[in-house]
Amino acid sequence: MIEFFRLKTIPEVLEITRRFMPLKVELIPLAKAYNRVLAESITALEDVPEFSRSTMDGYAVRAQDTFGASPGSPALLEVVGEVGMGEEPRVPLGPGQAQRLATGGMLPMDADAVVMLEYTQELADRTLEVYRTVAPLENVVQRGEDVPAGTTLLHTGVRLRPQDIGLLAALGVIEVKVYQKPRVAIIASGDEITSIDVPLQMGQMRDANSYALAGQVAAMGGEPQLLGIVPDRLELLIEKMAVGLAETDLVLLSGGSSVGTRDLAIAAIRSFPQAEVLVHGVAISPGKPTILARIGSQPIFGLPGHPVSAMVIMEVMVRPLLTCLAGESQVRKDWGRTIKAVLSRNLASTIGREDFIRVRLCPAGGNMWAEPVLGKSGLISTMVKADGWIRIPLNTEGLEKGEEVEVILF
């Protein structure tokens, strides 16, 4: 049985990754919510702050009582007490009066400004000299000025940053609904692959890919699970894939790039009910021998065996799929994932595929240069020497020295 698969373009693959649904929602304590994806929009139920408060150490006053005050002609006010921290003032503020309070203290009723300690002097008989005019609302955070009740500042699909967590705390949110963190199984396959903790025999290769891929999964907000190495035997591969499918949300087969290994991966995928091969080969270099399939609603990637190729596919295709599973919307831009640079040499490319070229960044002579790190896609050291990569689009014959390029940073 011979099947013909047309190479898919990157946009076609991305369209397919978007068909997968976000994972389930879970309720977690706020202290664990950093970098998780919100599965609900959060609306303030009350004003933040709930009362007007001082931003300085000083005296709560009626601003108009200080109008015209200066060092030569101070306003004279009567000190009628002190507002304790965390307490509600006991009495309202009458005309000509002042109440002492510290930063964060609540303004008494009828006070509308705070004069800083530095511009006052309290005399023995509870008389306060004020040496400066303060404007209404000066040194005051008004009730609801941070977040008015009814405002929605954080929406479903946002990945929570430190300040977002702080805002949630300020709103009194103790637990948040977030999407589950994608669990990702990594299976290495191939008769030549051996575990890093046994001595290497001639002809064998250490399982470097599992470790690099696990790092990428963690960097993308997923939870990697190394399931170990499977030799090229169909029943063992099926068995291991079944474990991955049962325990995780996405299975990555880090396979050899040989035709035999690819055939085996396809056969193993097909052995499951409701299996469908969605992508079998992509117009990308490196990374062409990539498989994407679904088993029921669960995605499974067959990654190329060369480490650079596998890492390109992770970045270009697995990342968007994980974004999708994680429920992350693209409201917030990934500013800073790329940087502009000048290409340091000519690069040839082939029409009909997208090329990804590793580059090192070198600032020199006022320019940021992108210097290609050449080398076969089997060499992981080239990734260690590089800072990012540039993309040569599908229908471009190459790029010229001196061209401005966009470097996708690692």
Add this chain to the structure above:
Amino acid sequence: MIEFFRLKTIPEVLEITRRFMPLKVELIPLAKAYNRVLAESITALEDVPEFSRSTMDGYAVRAQDTFGASPGSPALLEVVGEVGMGEEPRVPLGPGQAQRLATGGMLPMDADAVVMLEYTQELADRTLEVYRTVAPLENVVQRGEDVPAGTTLLHTGVRLRPQDIGLLAALGVIEVKVYQKPRVAIIASGDEITSIDVPLQMGQMRDANSYALAGQVAAMGGEPQLLGIVPDRLELLIEKMAVGLAETDLVLLSGGSSVGTRDLAIAAIRSFPQAEVLVHGVAISPGKPTILARIGSQPIFGLPGHPVSAMVIMEVMVRPLLTCLAGESQVRKDWGRTIKAVLSRNLASTIGREDFIRVRLCPAGGNMWAEPVLGKSGLISTMVKADGWIRIPLNTEGLEKGEEVEVILF
């Protein structure tokens, strides 16, 4: 006893943070090493790969046997066997011979190239037709081509990326020496601060800062520990600080900005033997009322109480201190932490301090605009609305609309 502290400039504070020593070294399994900082340089003890191997499915050949081959005039070779995956070839390759092998397979002795399967046809009598000339080393990764024995690609002080982990696996490194992850205690102080899980009374404020700071610590590669809230009582603050000093590597006091709270923090720090206040006030806005002290060799920060101020100090001063504790050298640049943009309005500043202004990024009309998010430093919502901040240097009166600015991304 009145002491006079001169405001320190940011470079002065940074010089002080650099005096703290890296934490201890620990040995951890490679699978846990992603994003940790290497505490040893790693030199390859053997060639990677240890043998020349094929990058394609095909036949190992002597390149010169294919010279002149074309579809019309194929070279004829004798197939003398197959190299099993992960196995050492049983026999060397004689003149005029070919051995079948798959991607990753080891080249037999005296073979120097691989001809791809696509350019061959195997006839019934073990004769192979080769339709293309291959050059020596074509489709071959040579012994030591990835990493020659004796090479040092990863140095002490490097934060490990996915590909670095992959390289370590390829070198057979099972465990790595890394610097301990900085543990950071966060203590909230102030009579007005209440835990987020109790109902808020009038005059009180929820402890939002602890949560925002914990997120920042995690983002900077540290391990946050929330130690809860202490009221403004010296003995309780000392007690809590002692816990933080015993259990972590850095204590952050998230205090009120009031003079009373600051005095209390200083008194608590001074109560420990070998305490020294290193910084008391910084020429920065927001964030002026910042304290940095050491107790023995352990650093302790007194952060300003306003959330925006505290987050600025975390970024500008605590981050470099954590870098230092984490043993991270600055060999690898933080490309992508900043982005260039055009300022959308005039901004005034005061000579003699550095100003940090929150901005939102807005791409429009082919430009990336940096639009200031104005608002008091007590408003955490302004941080939620912003994408990063810009810095107005010490001796600048302000920035003008249309100026190019560098935005430090969150």
